[in-house]
Amino acid sequence: MSLWIGVGCFVVVALVFLLVPLWRQKSALAGRHDARRWPTMGLLGALPALTVGLYIYLGAPGILKEQALTQAQSNYDVDGMVKALEDKLKATPNDPDGWYALGRAYIAFSRYADAEEALRKATTQAPQDARIIAQYAEAMALKQGSLDGRPLELIQAALEISYEEEKALELAGLAAFQKENWAEALHYWRRLLKLLPKVTEHHEAIAQAVLTAERKLDIRLGGTGVPLPPPPAEPKKAPH
Amino acid sequence: MIPELGHVALIVALQLALLQGILGLVGASRDNAAWRAMARGAAGGQLLFVLLGFLALIWSFLINDFSVMNVADHSSRFLPVEYRITAAWGSHEGSFLLWTLLMAGWTLAVVILGRKLPADLHARVIGIMGLLSFFFLAYLLFTSNPFMRLHPPPANGSDLNPLLQDPGMIIHPPLLYMGYVGFSVAFAFAIAALISGKLDAAWARWVRPWTLMAWVFLTLGIMIGSWWAYYELGWGGWWFWDPSENASLMPWLAGTALLHSLVVTERRGALRVWTVFLALVVFALSLVGTFLVRSGVLSSVHAFALDPLRGLFILVFLCILIGGSLVLFAKRAGAVKVAGDFGMISRETALLTGNVLLLAALATVLLGTLYPLILDAFGLGKISVGPPYFNAVFVPMMVPVLLLLGIAPWMRWGRESLPELLRRVRWQALAAVLIGIALPFLFEVWRWQAALGLVLAAWMILTTISGLIARRQSDGGLPLAAYGMGCAHVGLAIGIIGMGLVSAYQSEKTVAMQPGDSASLGQYEFVFRGAEEVPAANYSAMRGTIELKRQGQAVATLLPEKRIYRSAQMTMTEAAIRYGFVGDVYVAMGEPLAGGTWSMQLYLKPFVGWLWGGAILMALGGLLAALGLRSKGVRE
Incomplete structure (x- = not known):
């Protein structure tokens, strides 16, 4: 819309450049009004029509709408989805997967307290789902700013349920890394790396983290290539 | 939004240019003062709208709007701001837009400065320039549109040709x-x-x-x-x-x-x-x-x-x-x-x-x-x-x-x-021949190219200056335009001295240098102090350090570079030059050889700067003459 206002302004300015000199000429044309009227009317008709016509033919008037649409879609979708999910869970609160999805969405919006609350509900409804427990741990850790304490307990609990839980492996590795237990961090992350699909950003990020940890370990061991200390024992898989 | 408005501005300018052409020519042949006035108005409007279009393009480059194809093809996020502006005329499309802008500028200058001309001549000139502008705008809009859009836009552009990322290219x-x-x-x-x-x-x-x-x-x-x-x-x-x-x-x-x-x-x-x-x-x-x-x-x-x-x-x-x-x-x-x-x-x-x-x-x-x-x-x-x-x-x-x-x-x-x-002119001719033949003996060897250049230059300078003096005595003064002529002719002579001497006496040498090595050329000694990596926004460079000595005295430090531009993966040589009145010392880095050794090209370019100095004098002479004629025209 504002584009067309701009087009209108341009046409008016162009007409001013043409019509002001025409109407300021007095001497030779004094009294002969139609000598001015026809050019004026011609220009008033032709200039706007040609400008708009040529622009529609040559330009990309649609691009503004498309750009705006793309912009709005990317905003609208997430907001709308969260809203829809909240409404749905209000109606049918017994839905652990729903609470899990809502919790992740809250994390994406940095609403950690809401995320913790949503995921708490999810864990009470599905206490044996390692994926949900690990996510709950992350939300809690993000809220309190540390993995120590309850989040770490939850991560361990998740790993006891499933030793292939990706989020739990990632967080367990991170917790170990933060405590400078390089070998332990490597253990979790290498395991995680095997599970992740290759050629994804996540895979690359973890591979990078593995490299960092390896370098740290190597430095601590003085680069002697001493074999790594044994990893923490793999717990038996809990029967489902 | 801005690129679209720029596009519209050019469309409006196209119509104004056509009107300027028709109204100017018809207004002149029918002796219609109103139409001639409209042609002048159209010329003013045309400049305004082409300028708006040009600014819109520069704006698109400045904010990295890669939805404009021209920006995506000739700029990138890593391009420094000043080159983002100049990239606006680094492309085919942009350079024709610049041409059109300058054309509109010259037209307005004719409209304003030509007011004293006979009305029909003035209107015809404006009309013809309008038709020329119309052609360029049509060419721009229908075949080389700088405002073509891309949707969705790429994340980054493909960068400006590294050769054009240089101050000389901003004004050339x-x-x-x-x-x-x-x-x-x-x-x-x-x-x-x-x-x-x-x-x-x-x-x-x-x-x-x-x-x-x-x-x-x-x-x-x-x-x-x-x-x-x-x-x-x-x-x-x-x-x-x-x-x-x-x-x-x-x-x-x-x-x-x-x-x-x-x-x-x-x-x-x-x-x-x-x-x-x-x-x-x-x-x-x-x-x-x-x-x-x-x-x-x-x-x-x-x-x-x-x-x-x-x-x-x-x-x-x-x-x-x-x-x-x-x-x-x-x-x-x-x-x-x-x-x-x-x-x-x-x-x-x-x-x-x-x-x-x-x-x-x-x-x-x-x-x-x-x-x-x-x-x-x-x-x-x-x-x-x-x-x-x-x-x-x-x-x-x-x-x-x-x-x-x-x-x-x-x-x-x-x-x-x-x-x-x-x-x-017999004395000038004799003096020119003697000077031209004698001066090359001051160099190590006498070379005919140098002698030819010097004879011609001496002839031009002597006759021009003595001619002006003689004319001043006989006419009791000189118009500004005559000084302009003298300045331009002497400038050309100075340029010819530069051409003659540099083509006769330049010397060069390609050497492989390790850090600490030295090489000599002419009276100069070049000591290589090593090369180090210097990062920059859109390229990475190896910069060599060369100490320049003359008769054992350090006179300058030269820093030639070899640059690799990331987007284009193009290697560029940045020569290091020590400019001087009687000649330049010019060092360019060649290829890296094994173990910190570099091949280096060393040049001595005697009097090369006179070439460009002469050209500047010529331009100055032209300017003086134009000013002289203009003020004379105004007086008349």
Whole structure:
């Protein structure tokens, strides 16, 4: 819309450049009004029509709408989805997967307290789902700013349920890394790396983290290539 | 939003240009004052809207709007801000937009400064310029639109050609285009004169300042281009007889001829038809040159096949413009009254001879530039025409021009007696020969190229200065334009000293250097202190440090670079130059060899700076002459 206002302004300015000199000429044309009227009317008709016509033919008037649409879609979708999910869970609160999805969405919006609350509900409804427990741990850790304490307990609990839980492996590795237990961090992350699909950003990020940890370990061991200390024992898989 | 508004602005400008053309020409032939006034208004509006379009394009480059295809193709997020602005005219599309903007600027200058002209001539000139602008805007909008959009936009652009990421490239194209476009004023005046049949001394007096200004810009543009090639291309050459250089030299030669024949037409009323012809030729050559360089034909004659519309558009336009103006010329030139009688030996003859020689030299350049392209286009094989051809053909033709340059200002208009003339310049001639032959003995070896250059330069300087002194004594003073002429002629002489000495005495050496090594060339010793990596936003560079010593004394530290531009993966050599009055020391990094060793190219370029200094003096002379003529015109 504002584009067309701009087009209108341009046409008016162009007409001013043409019509002001025409109407300021007095001497030779004094009294002969139609000598001015026809050019004026011609220009008033032709200039706007040609400008708009040529622009529609040559330009990309649609691009503004498309750009705006793309912009709005990317905003609208997430907001709308969260809203829809909240409404749905209000109606049918017994839905652990729903609470899990809502919790992740809250994390994406940095609403950690809401995320913790949503995921708490999810864990009470599905206490044996390692994926949900690990996510709950992350939300809690993000809220309190540390993995120590309850989040770490939850991560361990998740790993006891499933030793292939990706989020739990990632967080367990991170917790170990933060405590400078390089070998332990490597253990979790290498395991995680095997599970992740290759050629994804996540895979690359973890591979990078593995490299960092390896370098740290190597430095601590003085680069002697001493074999790594044994990893923490793999717990038996809990029967489902 | 902004790019779309820029696009609309150009569409409005296109219509204003057409109206300016029609209203100007019809208003002149029907003697309609209102229409003529509208044509002037349209010219003002056209400048405003083209400027808006140009600013919109610069804005798109500044904010990295990669949804504009031109930005995506010629810029990137890593490009420094100043080059993002100049990238706006780094592309085919952008450079034609710049051309159009300058054209609109010259038009408005004609509208304002030409108010004192006869109304019909003024309106015709404005009208013809309007039609030229209309063509360029149409070409821009229909075949080379700078505001084409991409949706969705790419995350980053493909960056500006590293060769263009240089301060010299910021000002070179605008100056060159100012020159090319400026000649459109002389062209429009010539067409207007042919239409009306009124072509007299007054006409020549009006055209001269415009032609001079265009010539000044073109001279500076060529000078900056040559200097850029010298420091940027990494081997210290200053003229390569490259087609893109020849494209700017041809209008310059024709423009120089036009300036001199305008003098004859203004002062003596003679050579009118020839002058008009030259005015047509200069602008036609400017157009041919621009299209040659910008269309991509030079890199491949088949470039047009990729975009046949562009090629067709250009060909049709050139045919209409050149063919149309020549037909008009053929029909109307007979109506131009032939006047001005002059003898075999006279200043008119000298200027005309100089003119013909300049055009003959131009023809050799034209042949050497176009012939290989034509052969290639028709599939008749590829030949390369390079410096040996031009040096052997062009240079000898310029020698008599330079000899005439010295003698012409000493000659009388109308008729001159040869013995009397020779008596007047005999001392200058003798002195020039002695100086020219003696001075090269100051160098290690006597070389004829140097002697030739010095004889010619000494001849030009001595005759020009003594001529001005003599004229001042006899006339009791000199007009500003005469000082301008003196300045330009001395400038050319100084440039020729530079050319002669650098081509005779430059020396070079390629050496492999390890850190700590030293090499000597001439009186200089180069000590290599090693190379280190220097990161930058859009390239990474290896920078060598070279200590320059002379007779054991350190005189400078030179820092040549080898750069790799990331986006284009292009390697560039940044030469380090120590500029000096009597010569430059020039170091370029070659290739890295094993173990910290680098190959280095060392050059000594005696008096090379005089080339560009001379060109600046020439431009200054042109400016003085234009100002002198303008103030004279205002007084009258």
